[in-house]
Amino acid sequence: MDWTQFAQQMASMARDLLAQDSVSATLERITESATELVDGCDAAGILVLHARNVETLAPTHPLVIDSDRLQQQLGEGPCFDAAHTQKESVFRIADVTTEHHRWPAYAPQARALGVGSMMGFLLFTDDENLGALNLYSRKPGAFTSDSETAGWLLASHAAIAFSTARTHAQMEQAVATRHTIGEAMGILMASHHLNQDEAFDVLRRYSQETNTKLREVALRVCQQGALS
Numbered sequence: 396m397d398w399t400q401f402a403q404q405m406a407s408m409a410r411d412l413l414a415q416d417s418v419s420a421t422l423e424r425i426t427e428s429a430t431e432l433v434d435g436c437d438a439a440g441i442l443v444l445h446a447r448n449v450e451t452l453a454p455t456h457p458l459v460i461d462s463d464r465l466q467q468q469l470g471e472g473p474c475f476d477a478a479h480t481q482k483e484s485v486f487r488i489a490d491v492t493t494e495h496h497r498w499p500a501y502a503p504q505a506r507a508l509g510v511g512s513m514m515g516f517l518l519f520t521d522d523e524n525l526g527a528l529n530l531y532s533r534k535p536g537a538f539t540s541d542s543e544t545a546g547w548l549l550a551s552h553a554a555i556a557f558s559t560a561r562t563h564a565q566m567e568q569a570v571a572t573r574h575t576i577g578e579a580m581g582i583l584m585a586s587h588h589l590n591q592d593e594a595f596d597v598l599r600r601y602s603q604e605t606n607t608k609l610r611e612v613a614l615r616v617c618q619q620g621a622l623s
Contacts, residue, residue: 435537516550
């Protein structure tokens with residue numbers, strides 16, 4: 396492993412991650428970088444767990460989706476367990492065929508999918524756990540200790556970029572929502588001779604009575620000029 400070259404590539408990737416214009420673009424660049432920078436990595440994806448339901452983000456190959464789906468169906472597997480228990484921040488499996496004792500249902504079916512070896516890294520910051528970056532190779536024994544170190548360094552940068560992109564997206568959405576609500580209030584104030592508090596109360600009550608998000612109610616007013 397040429398660590399000087401790797402450091403240069405990581406620096407370039409870090410700048411590239413911050414230049415992405417959306418969360419999805421950031422995640423895609425993370426998984427693409429895994430296949431480019433980590434020796435032995437044939438495919439990569441990010442697994443996010445909602446209760447016990449798996450969501451696969453930015454997969455570079457259908458193998459990632461198939462593996463995640465299989466782990467959800469079986470309720471077992473290294474990526475599923477890592478994201479669910481959060482006990483291990485890193486795992487490396489040299490050969491899935493030797494893992495029958497830990498994942499008796501997943502291991503043979505994963506090999507049938509074409510998985511030879513795997514690594515996984517929890518994506519976390521001081522404030523939150525974001526999911527797991529999972530790397531796949533079709534060959535057993537493809538990942539070395541150097542591969543694990545490279546993956547861990549990549550995951551550390553990825554977690555910060557992921558968190559930053561998501562926070563930025565949430566802020567943009569909040570600003571857009573506030574603007575939409577303000578525009579809707581203005582329409583109601585003009586058409587029904589209401590003050591600001593009364594217009595907002597109309598939106599709020601309609602949102603509660605129809606079990607509709609306030610932003611969606613406001614958007615309807617902006618598009619239709621009225622609630623009905």
